[in-house]
Each structure stands twice: as structure tokens, then as C-alpha cells.
Amino acid sequence: MASLPEIDLNPELLAAAAESKAWPFEEAKKIIDRYRKSDFPETVLFETGYGPSGLPHIGTFGEVARTTMVRHAFHVLTEDKVKTKLLCFSDDMDGMRKIPDNVPDRAFLEPHLHKPLSSVPNPFGGDYASFADHNNAMLCRFLDTFGFDYEFASATQYYKSGRFDEMLLRAAERYDQIMAVMLPTLGEERQATYSPFLPISPKSGRVLYVPMKRVDAKAGTITFDDEDGEETTLPVTGGKVKLQWKPDFGMRWAALGVDFEMFGKDHQTNAVIYDRICSILGARPPEHFVYELFLDEHGQKISKSKGNGLTIDEWLTYAPTESLGLYMYQRPRQAKKLYFDVIPRAVDEYYQFLSAYPRQEWKERLGNPVWHMHNGNPPRIDLPVSFGLLLNLVSASNAQNKNVLWGFISRHAAGVTPETHPELDRLAEYAIRYFEDFVRPTKVYRAPDEVEREALAKLAETLAALPSGADGEMIQHAALNVARKIERYQDHSKQAPEGGPGVSVAFFQMIYQVLIGQERGPRFGSFTALYGVTETRALIEKALAGELVA
Missing domain, CATH: 1.10.10 (Arc Repressor Mutant, subunit A)
Incomplete structure (x- = not known):
């Protein structure tokens, strides 16, 4: 779904892309403006983050899918002349601050609390060396399943290999400037012990949240008291130390030269901190895109610990991946409910957009979600039934x-x-x-009252009089004619094409409540054409005989 194929750059496409207001193009234009006064780097870097304390989830899919859409829009706007890379970065050096609920043996992990996730033993079995290794492998398998084009990165590997050493030494050199950014964001008690550096205890292997006794920028070391009270000095390089998560964000951006990263609204208030840390370390912060969070059916924020909302496996049990891709594309800055009732609509909307695409001009095509979901090459699918x-x-x-x-x-x-x-x-x-x-x-069927019985009987009689092979439009028109003659179903705020009052939606609501046991249904004419006039009349007879309620 989301790999980056070769792009067919025709003049009409390029002209429409330059004017497009679709949000992936708007974000891609920010990256282009970023280099308006200079040359592009050898590779423009897009990044997404992953916390391997849990398995990849629907939010992980959304972040990578949306970033891929922006990346593809960037390729079009730059006429595919600028190399890009999507880096999926795993924060696997973070300490395990609590034991996840989904592990098979919680007691097995208790001795390893606060150790880096990449040092916590793997509780799931298999050949993975650590808890993080297992979840990182699940992330890669997850992304590969959907065909994303990306490069995986491990925080542990980057810290230990020296990829971050230059910026960590600079952080020690500019320690006071970083503290001046961080301390005003903390409470009085936390201020007294805070340090952007988190040493990894040489004795216990745990990530320590302890105050610094000394930060020696020249030597590139920090000094602190270990858990047993012994004064300890460690180099800030080589994976002996990591940064607190807020400074870590800015340091990573600076070290890697990240150009674009999106994150959820829960990061929004901290984005200015990430940016300032990045600037203090001598780099330009990346372009941001803040997306809204998902809500459950009651409007509450979805939480892994609560278990509310949908998982990606649950969605894909009942609908194709493309419907989920559409859901991620639409209104990313608007909070959306993510529960089972949204699935059918997302499925039908996807195929409606797909059906419209061949008939559209380039301006409309670039505003059509399927162009972004399929990297400019939507499939041709004939779907005669929704x-x-x-x-x-x-x-x-x-x-x-x-x-x-x-x-x-x-x-x-x-x-x-x-x-x-x-x-x-x-x-x-x-x-x-x-x-x-x-x-x-x-499903809850209800018995029709006297007015409804009369309406249904008349509907059955009208359907019987239709010619063989009547299509959905003819059936719908016949049903409307039945309803217009019944006072209960007359809607005087509407006017029928032939004159007189229109038909209230209550008529069709009644049909679905009585005949199918549901509150809503599709267009009656289309449904009856598919199900069959004879079968629909038999359903009405069952309802009138009380068999459906029984």
C-alpha cells in the first residue's frame, strides 16, 4: 500500500500539485520552503518514533502511513529529483518503568524494572535477545506487511555505536542552556533533582533518575551517586548515558538532521522544548505536523492500558487495509472516534473515492485520498455492490x-x-x-403498529405490481409513492418532484426496524433490487404475521 514506486510526472500533474491544498502537499511545501535559500541535503530525512514498551498498534500505522503520504507529495513537488529516507526510530534504550499487561510472566520481568528495554530479557520466547528486540522485530514485520518503504533505527545501537556522541558532548558543553529550558517546565521538587542526563548504573544496569554532582564538558563526563551511594563518573558517550525523553527528542533531531516528523497532540506542548534543545545543539528543528488523537465511542482518549478503542488487528478482521488508510488520511487534525461502528462507512467511502478517481481532473485527483494512499497509482476496481x-x-x-x-x-x-x-x-x-x-x-425486531401494517401491506402490493427486472430507481420511486399517501410519513418541509409533500425518513426507518431489526439501512430501492422483490415481499409477509419478532 505505501511503498514509493516510480512517479509518472506529467505536466498536468505537476501544475495541479503546485496548487494543491491537500494536507500532504501543504506539509511537503513546508519542507521545500525550508531549503528555499539553500541546496537540499543529499537526503531529506523523514522520521517517525516508536516506543517498544508495547507492540505496534493502530497509531503506529497511522503515523507511518501519513508520513509516507507527505514523503510522496514531496517527491512529486521536487519532480523526484531529491533523495528521501523514512527512518522509523525505536526508543529502545528507555527504561522499563512498569511491566506491560500483555506479557506472559510478569514475575519474570520484575527484577528488570528500570533497565533499558534493550537490556530486559525477552518474555515471549523465540530467538530474540531482549524485550526490545522482540518488539522491534514485530514493528518491522508490521511495517513490511503493509509494504512501507523505511529504514529501522535502534536508539541503543545509535547510542552505543557513537552516532550520538558528538551531540552528547555538545549537550555536556551546553548543559546550563539546556537546564535553563527544562527547569521552568518542572515543579519545585523535580527541579531539585533534575538532569537531562540519565546514567546507566554500571552495577545494576538500571536507568537512573539522579541529580548530577558534576558535569565536566571538557572531559565529556558526568558524576553522580549510584544507587548504593558510591560516587561514580561516566562518559556521556558510548551508550553509558542517555538523555531524558524531551532533550532526547531535540538531540536526535540535531544529530540526524531530521527534516520532518509528525506526532500526536499529546506532544504539542512539548514541541517548543524539543525545538529549543535542537537549536541549542546547533541544528535547525524539523518541520512538524501535529495530529489529533483517537477517541473511543464515548469520546474518551484511547489508551493501551485501558484497552478501549480498536486495535489494528480488530479493524483488519472486518475490513480491508485500504479502509483504514482512508480513515488515517481524512481530517488528521480533527479528533475522531475509533470504534467498530466507523468501519462500514470507511469501507464504502474508500470505494466511492476510488470509483470517482478516473473521472476527475488532476486538481480533484490530488485532493482525492486514494491518490495519496496509493502513491499516485490507485487501482481500478469495479464494485457493483457496496x-x-x-x-x-x-x-x-x-x-x-x-x-x-x-x-x-x-x-x-x-x-x-x-x-x-x-x-x-x-x-x-x-x-x-x-x-x-x-x-x-x-438486532431487535419490533412489531408494526396499525398504520405501519397498512403501509407495509400496501408496499408489498406495490412491489408485486412492478415489472420483472425492475431496477433500484424504479423500486425506490414505487416505495416513495406508497409513503406519500400516508399522512404519518408526509414531510411538508420537502416537496416531491411531482408536487405535494416529500417523504419523511421515518418511513424507511420503520422498514428497517420491522424487516431487518436495525435502526438504519441502505437505500431501500438498491437493497430490494439486490435482495429480490419476491424475497422482500416474503420478508414483509413474515413481519405482518409476527414471525420476525418471534
């Missing part, structure tokens, strides 16, 4: 396998089979799975 319709077909027919669904689909759309439309076949499987887990348990 995901929402499939879900309601499953609901009405109680289909438990794809063969039942395909019986309806093939009758409705001649020549459409699982072989000719494999994408539709894939969606049929998702629809059955989603229905069984989320729709069936919540």
Missing part, C-alpha cells in the same frame, strides 16, 4: 457463507462472479464476519 448493501443483504438473508450472498449478487448483476470480481468476494467475507460479531447480537 459494503453497506452487503451487510444488509447478510442481515436480511441470515447468510452464513459467501455462497448464499453470491446467489443474490449473481442474479442481480449478470456476469458478476467471485472470479470476475475478487474484491467483492473479499468484501463478502468481511461482511459476514462483521454481521456475525456486531450486527446479529444487536
